[in-house]
Amino acid sequence: MIDATSLPRVLAAASGRPLSLAEHDDVFGLARPVPAFLEELEASGLTGRGGAAFPTFRKAKLLRDQRGHSKFVVVNAMEGEPAAHKDRTLLAANPHLVLDGAEYLAAAIGAKHIVVAVSRDNPATVNHLSHAIHERERRTLRGAKFELHTPPWRYVAGEESALVHWLDDNESLPQYRPRRPHILRIGHAPVLLDNAETCAQVGLIARYGGQWFRSIGTTTSPGSTLVSVSGAVTRPTVMEVALGTPLRTVLAAAGADTDPQAVLLGGYGGAWLDGRNIDVPYANESLGSLDATVGAGIIIVLPRGACGLAETTRIARWMANESARQCGPCAFGLPAIADDLQRLTLDARDATAAHDRLLERCGVVEGRGACRHPDGVVRLVRSALRVFADHVEEHASGIPCAAARSTRHFAAVPALEREEELVWE
Numbered sequence: 246m247i248d249a250t251s252l253p254r255v256l257a258a259a260s261g262r263p264l265s266l267a268e269h270d271d272v273f274g275l276a277r278p279v280p281a282f283l284e285e286l287e288a289s290g291l292t293g294r295g296g297a298a299f300p301t302f303r304k305a306k307l308l309r310d311q312r313g314h315s316k317f318v319v320v321n322a323m324e325g326e327p328a329a330h331k332d333r334t335l336l337a338a339n340p341h342l343v344l345d346g347a348e349y350l351a352a353a354i355g356a357k358h359i360v361v362a363v364s365r366d367n368p369a370t371v372n373h374l375s376h377a378i379h380e381r382e383r384r385t386l387r388g389a390k391f392e393l394h395t396p397p398w399r400y401v402a403g404e405e406s407a408l409v410h411w412l413d414d415n416e417s418l419p420q421y422r423p424r425r426p427h428i429l430r431i432g433h434a435p436v437l438l439d440n441a442e443t444c445a446q447v448g449l450i451a452r453y454g455g456q457w458f459r460s461i462g463t464t465t466s467p468g469s470t471l472v473s474v475s476g477a478v479t480r481p482t483v484m485e486v487a488l489g490t491p492l493r494t495v496l497a498a499a500g501a502d503t504d505p506q507a508v509l510l511g512g513y514g515g516a517w518l519d520g521r522n523i524d525v526p527y528a529n530e531s532l533g534s535l536d537a538t539v540g541a542g543i544i545i546v547l548p549r550g551a552c553g554l555a556e557t558t559r560i561a562r563w564m565a566n567e568s569a570r571q572c573g574p575c576a577f578g579l580p581a582i583a584d585d586l587q588r589l590t591l592d593a594r595d596a597t598a599a600h601d602r603l604l605e606r607c608g609v610v611e612g613r614g615a616c617r618h619p620d621g622v623v624r625l626v627r628s629a630l631r632v633f634a635d636h637v638e639e640h641a642s643g644i645p646c647a648a649a650r651s652t653r654h655f656a657a658v659p660a661l662e663r664e665e666e667l668v669w670e
């Protein structure tokens with residue numbers, strides 16, 4: 246049994262290559278049936294690690310109570326965010342822990358099929374998973390059958406309704422649906438969809454119990470979580486940390502700047518946190534009072550001297566290009582937001598008007614998409630205007646910071662694919 250009080254847990258024995266099934270059994274112990282599994286899952290207080298932090302037990306119970314059809318468990322290993330590397334790191338170390346968790350969930354809800362979805366643009370992870378699934382088929386036949394699916398990469402392809410829509414032989418486009426609780430379906434079959442890291446945490450809870458899981462973390466946010474740290478850091482890194490650890494400690498352990506100007510938490514659809522607040526415990530209940538969340542564990546560190554508005558503009562432009570373009574406010578609103586950010590950053594004559602337009606546009610776009618993609622951009626932009634308020638004033642008064650024109654960037658935004666590259670005026 247791995248140690249309850251120390252880390253790593255889901256990354257235990259990570260060695261740069263995936264553990265074989267036999268090695269996995271040695272490290273974590275055999276995955277035996279657990280009659281009171283759902284009670285343990287409830288006691289653990291585990292919340293989803295894919296971004297929304299929804300209680301994992303509540304989703305599983307909702308699916309268990311569905312009757313009459315065969316059911317699916319879908320493991321979401323799409324990891325669409327460019328700054329996220331946690332799921333591929335996990336799957337390159339302990340793929341069987343993720344698959345164990347999916348098996349426990351399938352047994353608990355009565356699912357006959359387990360679909361593992363990973364982007365085909367991530368061939369190393371596809372290889373690790375297909376090897377691990379093959380190993381399990383040779384050794385044992387436990388209830389549900391695994392299938393590996395490889396949708397093409399897009400930012401929104403990992404959104405749950407888009408992924409299920411693709412698995413149901415359609416395009417990977419998010420679908421309009423009522424807010425939760427809502428049952429996703431492949432054909433008529435109900436689907437329980439969980440992030441890959443969530444499944445790995447489930448694999449540990451099934452073995453060691455809910456109380457073991459709670460022995461680190463906070464009362465409201467128990468357990469450990471994976472973080473992907475990039476930006477002003479010696480080397481981009483993935484680490485496992487106890488929830489509630491001061492953010493400054495997380496940054497120090499990652500070899501990042503511990504006196505940053507700001508930190509982007511939760512990814513491109515997340516929120517900037519002022520660098521003066523990095524002693525906050527890294528958990529949703531503490532970050533919430535600063536309008537930030539853990540999200541999918543993405544931390545981008547912005548050093549002093551960089552321009553937060555320029556970074557935000559680049560991210561917003563990229564996000565606008567990733568709109569699935571089926572909802573008007575998202576398809577037209579996000580490019581307009583990126584344009585206004587660009588004016589605010591680089592055109593002092595229009596900066597004040599652009600600032601006011603941005604606030605207005607955020608209000609118009611928010612909550613008006615089939616998925617939460619535009620809401621993420623709104624969160625990003627509002628946090629930028631708040632945290633970089635001094636920059637806004639300077640830019641508006643005609644003192645553009647040199648960093649805004651610098652070619653050195655801290656948020657690793659991939660090249661734009663569908664529209665022209667962002668050109669500074």
Ligand SMILES: Cc1cc2nc3c(=O)[nH]c(=O)nc-3n(C[C@H](O)[C@H](O)[C@H](O)COP(=O)(O)O)c2cc1C
Nearest residue numbers: 293294295296321323324325403404405439440443
């Ligand atoms: C635009 C968008 C993209 C998303 N991409 C991913 C993704 O790549 N991987 C993922 O696990 N969840 C992603 N999510 C969250 C999923 O919709 C879903 O909430 C999550 O996979 C549920 O798993 P969890 O309860 O274990 O967190 C995305 C959400 C949105 C709005």
Ligand code: SF4
Nearest residue numbers: 569570571572575614
């Ligand atoms: S909100 Fe945007 S990304 Fe989401 S479905 Fe609509 S157009 Fe696509």
